[in-house]
């Protein structure tokens with residue numbers, strides 16, 4: 001469900017024609033729908049309404065301040081992975097008591113900032129990190145709340161770059177070592193055990209590994225409580241998948257059942273860390289056709305957005321549907337939609353059936369709201385795109401297009 005639909009032969013975001021945004025703001029531009037964003041947050045919150053739950057939006061999926069502000073207003077907490085993301089949450093007035101801090105490589109400076117901000121808990125991923133957190137807690141004279149991120153060793157059956165719960169993963173601590181580490185934390189000052197955490201991967205399309213992981217971490221949570229650790233929160237991670245092309249991920253209600261059923265008697269507050277499912281199909285990348293080129297082997301459509309703007313196809317061979325904003329009549333043909341970046345992997349759409357396109361036509365790269373702008377770079381010295389947030393019939397620029405001055409900020413010759 002999203003709010004990008006064709007009206008009168010032209011694709012719109014809510015009530016705003018994408019053509020108008022391209023004319024006013026230029027291309028490439030990310031366009032987001034307020035209605036889709038707010039609806040998705042509400043659907044996830046409602047699916048878990050039967051148990052105490054805190055929905056912590058995973059900031060890295062789309063960290064634009066306007067998006068964060070919408071979610072903060074909707075009552076969400078935030079799952080952060082850096083001091084920069086903490087600062088974003090503060091800028092929009094997000095409740096820092098609803099922040100969880102994940103990541104394998106937190107610096108002590110980031111720990112200090114997060115402790116001072118009074119976050120809910122640190123999701124700790126190694127023994128050495130636990131010691132560092134203890135040091136920081138002691139220095140500040142507080143008990144730093146932590147959860148260990150355990151690796152439940154389940155196969156999430158997703159792309160190897162986004163599977164995070166296998167034994168071989170860099171994330172989390174091995175399941176069998178968790179109990180010993182919690183025991184060790186008792187001897188360290190400046191710490192308090194608040195929860196247990198896991199995250200098995202991203203773009204999950206099957207509830208079975210979720211249920212299996214929940215059963216394992218639920219068992220461990222029970223053992224920890226029995227040993228007297230004062231845990232109150234069980235963080236079940238994020239990762240629910242979305243439909244880019246033919247995937248059929250579980251609905252939010254099915255996912256909620258797979259999470260809640262193994263955990264319902266624990267008395268824990270569940271923490272969810274959804275990213276992609278909240279923002280992916282709430283955004284498109286709007287781009288204009290620069291040139292067409294026919295070689296003996298292929299028809300190329302060269303557009304003004306590239307892998308620096310949307311990295312997922314080059315990084316994960318990810319598929320994004322590509323739609324003509326105002327489809328022309330005529331015979332569809334199979335084309336390669338490519339960007340201007342000097343890399344052979346700069347292919348936004350491989351072997352796509354598109355209606356006839358001409359120079360200057362607009363294309364919408366769909367389902368680009370997650371890991372789009374947040375993964376963008378200025379590779380090839382390409383200023384990064386603008387971002388626009390639509391709300392009914394209004395379109396607001398929520399990040400201006402980068403200028404050459406932005407591009408070279410901080411550099412000296």
Ligand SMILES: *Cc1c(COP(=O)(O)O)cnc(C)c1O
Pocket residue numbers: 058060061079102103199201202203237238239240273274275276277370
């Ligand atoms: C990236 C990440 C998420 C969000 O993943 P999605 O697939 O976008 O839902 C949640 N938790 C952690 C720890 C992550 O690293």
